[in-house]
Amino acid sequence: MSVMATSTNVSEKTQGRAKRFIGGVVEGFYGRPWTMEQRTELFKREQKWDLNTYLYAPKDDYKHRMYWRDLYSSEEAVQLIALITAARQHNIDFIYAISPGLDITFSNPKEVAALKRKLDQVRDFGCCSFSLLFDDIEADMCPADKQAFSSFAHAQVAITNEVYQHLREPETFLFCPTDYCAAFCTPNVSQSSYLRTVGDELLPGIDVLWTGPKVVSHKISVESIEEVSSILKRAPVIWDNIHANDYDPQRIFMGPYKDRPTELIPKLRGVLTNPNCEFYPNFVAIHTLATWCKASPDGATRDVEMGDEEQDPCYSPHKALMLALTDWLEEFMSTDQPTACLKKESSEEEPMQTDLGEHSYVPGPGENPLYTAEPLTLDDLKLLSDLFYLPYEYGSTAKTMLHELNWLKSHSQAAAVDTDQTAEWRSRARQFDDMCEAVVRMFNRLSNAPNRRILYDLYNYICDIKSGVHLAQAYVKSLGGLGKPSAQLMGADPEPWGFRGGLSGEFQRMLPGHGNRDLFKHPPKTAVYCIRPYCAEDKMDLQRIFTNMQQERRIMTDAPLISDLLSTGEIPPSPQCALVLEDDMGPCGYMLALMDAKAAAASVQDTRDRAFEDFPSLITGQVLPRVTDPSPAKRMIAQLLSTIKSCGSKGVFCELRHSDRRMLDFYTKSNSFQPIKMDGLPPDVIAMGTGL
Incomplete structure (x- = not known):
């Protein structure tokens, strides 16, 4: 899909020619980078889902950020060349990003030469698109730079323009400002001298990355994009952290791409999602972004038909989610044994059989039956998504469970003395127990799914939520006098799984924060008694x-x-x-x-x-x-x-x-x-x- 990017200044090189809408993935998180195999698999998915871009920017790749001056070794060069080639084979624009902002001296010609030399090396690998990132760095300049430049923005723009021209003005060149969201702008977006310098002095062929109102933006409105576009004098590329989880190792997000109206599409240069650190659970994040990108108001072909009930006539997050989960279920159920496949391809001979004369084991009378794993269902994946939805929002089932647990806790005393409330309390307690059991069944089915690669990325998260749900289930049973498990979990000397979160959890419980207010408009405060x-x-x-x-x-x-x-x-x-x-x-x-x-x-x-x-x-x-x-x-x-x-x-x-x-x-x-x-x-x- 191509969407004309709105811009007040267009270079002579791009005049009269529409740039294609950038839609894809940025590997820009902190933590272990994805493997070369995973990135190649990403290219295949992007091509299948009609996305077109991959931005290489893993924060913990040494030679991307910390040791940006160092050239790649011959072994590293072979890997990067193979990666760039794989992207080209799948019609994916490979954008190489570098982050020199930690320690670069902008006014030193040797530093600029080192940056050019590094990018020249990557260009020789076959890369045609580039990005300079100045995010997450201190805004103070060294004394030498203060003498050479009028401002921090001036220093960044000057070196970016010079590198862009040195690379012969590639068609795709992205710049990430230090003030990359509205929350960072002083005093605000429209009055930011930093953004105004970028808009006035950055060459028009260079696109600017922007995360929205915040680093992790809940919603991105048309009005906010129009405001920043007028200051930058070009439509931004959204670096979207809605599914990013590198800031909290206990959270992962598998809800749909949402709260970005499709009216944004003609007003943007593109959107790149910076998703979860774990590769395989990003299926939903990337799949639903692809559905959103096809939902342009210009009447392009869409993956799902919208109903009258949708707020956005072109895109339904719920329908996009169900479409993604349906496709993901097929991947979950695929056998994942690459080693066995390699062995089979290496020889036409049948594998050695040591039990040809024996039949499959059949239990005898009175013996335990063979274990049969229940197959994973679409409802299981919908529940999984609900439990690990989005940063500012729980899924419908998770909301219901929290609401019911709060009600059961606050009404337990009244139910104990009021027979009218006792029946309602016990009925709702049974329903809560059923929801908890559904989580346990989902965990068991996921644990037995054939595709182990996805399971291993998810296991810590689903194990943690299963344990948390078990604690809540035991607590509700103890409130109703129906069970003893809570005595073990909440006694004076509990097992370690009876208190979640370790030291981090202890700190959090001592602080006055009460979450993101999705469940309660005015969250219940911790009562203080004297x-x-x-x-x-x-x-x-x-x-x-x-x-x-x-x-x-x-x-x-x-x-x-x-x-x-x-x-x-x-x-x-x-x-x-x-x-x-x-x-x-x-x-x-x-x-x-x-x-x-x-x-x-x-x-x-x-x-x-x-x-x-x-x-x-x-x-x-x-x-x-x-x-x-x-x-x-x-x-x-x-x-x-x-x-x-x-x-x-x-x-x-x-x-x-x-x-x-x-x-x-x-x-x-x-x-x-x-x-x-x-x-x-x-x-x-x-x-x-x-x-x-």
Whole structure:
């Protein structure tokens, strides 16, 4: 497909001739570069999908960036020549990029000569297209350059123009500015003196790379491209990092190319995707970009037909994704045994058979059946894409799982005491469990797919998400009292897979960030609680909390308990045995204790009960429903038990009504409190105690 690039200045060399739209892939990430075999496979894919360009710019290729002055050895030359030749055979424009900006002295003629010599060598390899990159470098000039050039932009443009003319003005020559996105421009795009210098002084035959509003742009609008084009005086080539993952080794992106309207196509010189570091999972990123490139508003042939529901009448990200996943499924199911193929081609003889006289193994009666791997499905790949979608967006299934987990967590306490909510909670818990099981099945099917090369690139990611989903699944089961796995995962001494992310995860959990706000418009903040000693002014607040909880649970107080009298203030707590819990809204809970409960019990129950000998002290408390985290209550109890023990008490008991399901569940799950027999209690009350 050819699209005329809009530009206010066009060199005499290109006047009257339309340049083809640049569409393809830039290998421009940090990390292990792709292999020569993978790059050749990329050329085949690009040709098949009607893309036309490959930009060679791997950041960690020594002679591309760090040792840019060094010429290629004879062995390296053979590889590059083969790569350039392979690109030409598949009608792919091979653009060689070099990044001298780390340490070049722009004003030194020897440095400029070294740059020309390096590019001359690559040109002798058969390369016809080039790029100079000045991204991700410090913007300060050395003293010699400050004397020779009026600005950093002036220095870059001067050397770029000189190299471009030295190479006899190749038809494709790309320049990457240091300010390559709107976020880097000071004070903004339209007032950037750096971009204005580039637009005014860079020769018109040189194209400029641009990543959009940010380094990794969520959306790229027509208006933003028109703004930068007017400053640069040419249509930019988008270096698109939407699928790049070199900034986070725990993420990979397999969602479709999206949030770039097809109205952009006539306003751009081209688009190059800088995708994931892992080669094989880039199938979706490159495939959907190719579909987008064919969706020009000029009426070109498209891969998919759009429906009326699409926001972009020329391109549907969902349909492009399904088209890519359908093709990718075929590749997953292809046998990947290059060694065996080489052996077969090397000889016409049949391979040696050592078991010609034996039949395939058949299990006998009562023996284990043979393992049969379930085949990978299109739904599995759709789920995979949903779980690893895009930097600013989760796929539909991932969004649903996060939403359901949040709902189940926040409504678990209410469901425990409200029968109407219990049924809904359990139904949604089962649905969440089904979604978790689907992830596990997807993992198993991927693990058994014939094409092992794709699996090995994906394995760390799918193993990590399966483990994370398993933790969430176990947590939900524990909330519903349906399983024990969470005791292993979330206990005091868990296995290492019970806490994800290592040191990096620890740092992240301690910081106040809350993600990219896709799931929650206003993300839930981590609640901050204050535990402080009780004072006389707190009496009314504690009465209010106690009364509210009694009314909410429809608890009748015809037969008051010791703990009721303690909560209402009729019996004062023992010194240093009363704590108040506060959040942003004020007091939200309390824990009170009596060192000698026997004396206080005289008016309400039989004090001759032998239980008072083993458990002489009493503890009681309540926490409002808005406190969903059990940790503050646990800390208050631990602090009171320590105080009571230090005062010489043998044990502590608490009184719990059956209708107070929340506190009953809290103490039941405690490792220390156990049911005890205590005479004189009402039928709806049980006592639980712990020794000290």
